[in-house]
Each structure stands twice: as C-alpha cells, then as structure tokens.
Amino acid sequence: MKKLLIALMTSAAAMSVAVSAEAAEKLKVCWVYVGPIGDFGYSYQHDQGRLAVEKKLGDKVETAYLENVAEGPDAERAFERLARQGCKLIFGTSFGFMDAEVKVANKFPDIKFEHATGYKTAPNLGIYNARFYEGRYILGQIAAKQSKSGVAGYIVSFPIPEVVMGINSFMLGAQSINPNFKAKIVWVNSWFDPGKEADAAKALFDQGADIIVQHTDSTAPLQVAQERGLHGFGQASDMIKFAPKSQYTAIVDDWGPYYIERVEKVLDGSWKPEDRWEGIKAGAVFMAPYTNLPDDVKAMAEATQKKIADGWNPFTGPVAKQDGSAWLKDGEVADDKTLLGMNFYVKGVDDKLPQ
Template sequence: MIRPLDRRTFLAGTAAAAGLTLASGPFKAASAADPLKIGFVYVGPIGDFGWTHGHDLGRKAVETKFGDKVKTTYVENVAEGPDAERVIRKLAADGNKLIFTTSFGYMEPTLKVAKTFPNVFFEHATGFKTAPNVSVYNSRFYEGRAVVGHLAGSLTKTGKIGYIASVPIPEVVMGINATAIWARKVRPDAEVKVVWINSWYDPGKEGDAAKALIDQGVDIITQHTDSPAPLQIAEQRGVLGVGQASDMKAFAPKSQLTAIVDEWGPYYVERTQAVLDGAWKTSDTWHGLKEGFLTLSPYGDAVPEALRASADAIKNGIIDGSIHPFTGPIKNDKGEIKVADGAKLSDGDMLGMNWYVEGVSA
C-alpha cells in the first residue's frame, strides 16, 4: 500500500524515532517473508507535473514490478536543509531498507544519515559523493538540451531564447550552455537569456520569469524548473516552449515543441532487484539518451518535418556516440577558447562546469 506523507505530519514523530534508533541500534534486515520497505524523499509535490512527478512514476514502476514484495513510502515537499536530514533519518528508523533521496541538496544529509544506518541502502539523485551504503545516480540532461537548442535556434524569430534556471549548480549551467551552443550552430547570433529563481519548484516565480523574458523579446521559453507554469505563460502569450522532466503538452498544446522526459523507473526497478537479491553495491551512475535515462516527448505541431528529421539526427548521433554535445571549438562568454577544436569536454570538466559559453546572458 502506498503511504503518501506530508512533510509536517511526517516530521512530527522524528524526535521519538531518533531516540528509538539510539536505543535499538542499526536497522536489522527483514525476514524473507516481509516486504522490502522503500522510502522516497521528494523536493516538490508529486503533482508538480515535472521533476517530482517523474520520480514518483519511477516509484510506481517499482510497485508494479514487485507487487507485495515491496512497500513504498514517499515524503513530498521536503526542503533542502535540516528538514531533509530529519525526514531521511525517520525513514531509516521506520525500517526502510532502501531510500531514494531525489534532489541535489539532499547529498550531505543522506551521507550523514547513512553513517548511522550502515545496513540501509541509500540512493542519491544528482549527487557526486558515495559511501559504502550510498550510491549516486544522475541523468545526462545536457544531451536533451542539445536537441532543444537545435530546435530553439531553428525556430526563434527574434534570436532570443529564454532559460528559467533553478539553482546555480553545474547540472543547470551545463543545460544552459548546451542549449546555447546548439542554438548558435543554426543561428549564430542567438542569445540565451537566463533568469535565476533560486528554487526548483515555485510556479509563481517561474511564471513571472517567463513573463519577464517574453517582455524582453524572447520567443522561445526553456526551463530547468519543475512546474508547467512557464509553458502555460508561453501558451497564453503565443510563444513556444519546452517541457521539463515530464511531458507537459497538456498544459501548452500549441506551444510545447517537445519535453525532456526523465525515465527513472528502470533504474529504480534495477536497484530494488539488487537489494532483493542481496547484490546491491555502491555505484556511480550517469546515463543519458543511450541508456534510456531520458527521452524526448513527441514533437509539437510547430516543429516542421525537416526540423524533426535534423533534431532526430542529433539525438541519434548522441546515442551512437558520433556526436558529443560539448565538442570544440567552444568559447566562454569572454570569448576565450575553453574547448579546443575537435576536443570533447570530459565528464569531470562538465560536472564542475561554472562558466558560460558565448551567447549566454545571465
């Protein structure tokens, strides 16, 4: 049975649970007859129709696959801070053997709790630190944004592309840069105008950012935030847009060009199976289009057939390895060469990306 919990209700019993943990020691493995208890920690609501919605679809895939062999719990709207540690600790104390923490800001809280519960397996999304019982997993979102950049550069009439950004971490900067690079391959004067809202999910701020960008002449809206609000504004204002994390076409049937869709289900099923088999090992997974960690939703009516074909060629080239989205020459926003002609940016350099490419206005 699914047990959805609100953060406030969930945290009410945290102090008592912590005391029980100290008294009884680390979590003990359940008997073979008991279902595997699995906890999920979400930064937004499952109804965001974006990032958290995508992870919750992954949770449901686990339930569909394993039935009564598992029992899942999720806690939504957990802020990246002290609340996160309390929620994660409570899930572990409640007997969850496998816990997925699904936002970058949960990294340190996850590691801290993992030390106290060495017999619990933790999976942290988008992080980079592992431990004996902590794995990390991420998606190569920038691959999808290269295709989006191609679409945007091909379709913009003003040459101004909007990018509503969440928080300034390399993952987000990577997406901004991939969009700009590939937009400028077809429209050399294209400009990607960035508005930071410093939140993953804030429909009000996201909508206001979209309005501000459109008022500045932007005619295509992209985003690295979790609600459909930017696309809804795009639809209202008659400009084009791109969905984030989930297919958002229902909110903008005329405006959505495509959406970068996160596919967490197969990974969640795989890691659950590993625990059930007693084969779980620490891993660092960073997959993309090739492995099915992300896909692109069907193109909207605003994308003509020829452009669909060229976008698919880029996508297929990324999948077969003939195209790397960050292949030089690449200059930064100061005009300095950052990636030499023909060179490919390494994973390490991408994961530490803290600079903008030419054409980005942030």
C-alpha cells in the first residue's frame, strides 16, 4: 500500500512538472476589457481578436482575460494581478486604463504592455488605436445619397475626441454629396443602454430623420429602423442579423490581425513599443457588406473605400470649422495630433458641442 502510494505520488509529481514545463513554453497573453465580452460591441470585438490569436497561435500561446474592469483604481489591481500570474504581454483596451497601465508597466519592466486609444507610453508600453472615422466618411456619403428628407439622426455617447471626429468625418462625407445635408444629434450620455438608444432613434425618426447613425454600442437603434421600414448603420460589429432590411453597412473593428502580429513579434523577440493607428488600409477597420443599396451607391461606397485604403484621408482640406473660420487649406491633411484631441465641429454640423 505504501509503495503504491509513493509510486502514485511520484508519478503525480512528474506529471505536474510536465504540465508546468509545457506551460513555461507557452507565452501567456492577457487582455483587460472595460465591458462584458457579451456586449456585442466594443469589448466583444476585442475578444474576437483574442480568439483569433488563440486560433492562429494556440500551440504557442495561452490567453486569459478580465472583463468588466472599471476604469480607475480598480484597473491597476487587474493589471497587477495579470502581471503576477505570469502574463508576458498584456493588452488594456480602454482609454480610462491609461494611468493604471502606465503605473503597472513601470513596476514590471520585463512584461510587455499595450494600451488601446490612449497616448501615454513607456519603454515596455506601446499604444494602438483604429481609424474608425474613415468608415464614417463612407457612411456620410451613403446617407446623403439615400436620404429622402436630407436629414440623418445621429445618436452619440460622450463628447470625446473619438466621437467628435466621427461626427465631423460623417458630415464631410455627406456634404461631398449634398452640401445642404443635415444631421440631428442626440447625446444619450451612455455607451450602452439599449432602451435609451431605441428611444433616441424613435425621437429622431419622429422629427423627420430617415437614416440613423450611432456611436453607441447596442443594436437597438437599428431594430427601431427595421420596425419603421427606415435605414441605418451598424456599429463596431456587423449587426445585419438584427436588421436584415435596414442595415446599409457597418463599421466593424477587427483587432485580430493586429493582435496576431504583436504576439508573433513577442514570440520572435522583435517586439518594440509602438504607436499604431491603423484603419481601412491595414484591415483594422472594415466595412460590412453593402446591402439594401442600389448599385450606383454601392459602387460609390466601394470607390471611396478604395480611395481611403490607398491612403487618402477624409480630413483633407479645404475644411472650415463650424463658425466658418478656416481649418484646413486646400489639399492640407489634418495631422493625427489634432484629430486625437478634436474638440470642435466642422462647418454644417447643427449642434452645440458640449464642453
């Protein structure tokens, strides 16, 4: 009995060594999400990126994630926990994680960090973001072509540069087709509240808008459009299932290729902190299939998409600010720093920017 026990114990010990040896070979990559992975929006798309990494590099890496991590002091604990658990590369996916992640990165110089949508870096902390606004220019063109009333309803979350940039890009796109195009803007002060978003969509439709654009994360506005026989655009993920007759297209975030590239760089030892801001060209942003559109509008959208993929920036002059003062001269392209800090509207936006 005693012998058997010893035999069992030694084999168990041997097995546990084998397991940890295997674990040591695998690179542990971790993610911190601000929302639940079930939001079918922003955090969901990041998690799809994580799954893409697992699929492509599953034999070399293992992944872990923490969801629903509040921005602020809590985030610091989350990053520290992952660092202590043996994560070698950690992605923080929300703007509000910035300071916490910088702090933890300084504490663990051997671990590599990446932070989405922020601007602070460190020797072991890189930043990345996607040029969602490129897609919004295309939405603007489609809206201007398709709208009968010449008015779009635009549901927005918070007045941060990311969102303001989106509104401006949309309006520039719309004005390139119809200089008198109007957008009614409603701030719901939330990223995610299906009920409020639906109410906002109804209010906008009631006031004459016939196309809905959103910079909030739920599918509710599109469902309202579908019920009313009107149209709109998906946000962050392809929402066609919710509005098969109403979605023209959607701006889809695809983090997979970026994450795979970064993990591969860690694996072959060439990882360096970078400042990456990619869009349609690199595939970080792509447009869901153009549906419910006449062929000429579809062709126009595809042509614009190609133009952007070839390096054209929607923020190319001449562009005037809302008050009519000049911003970009003819042919001048806005620099990234101005875009990332954007706190003003371009000409033609019918709203006062909350400060």
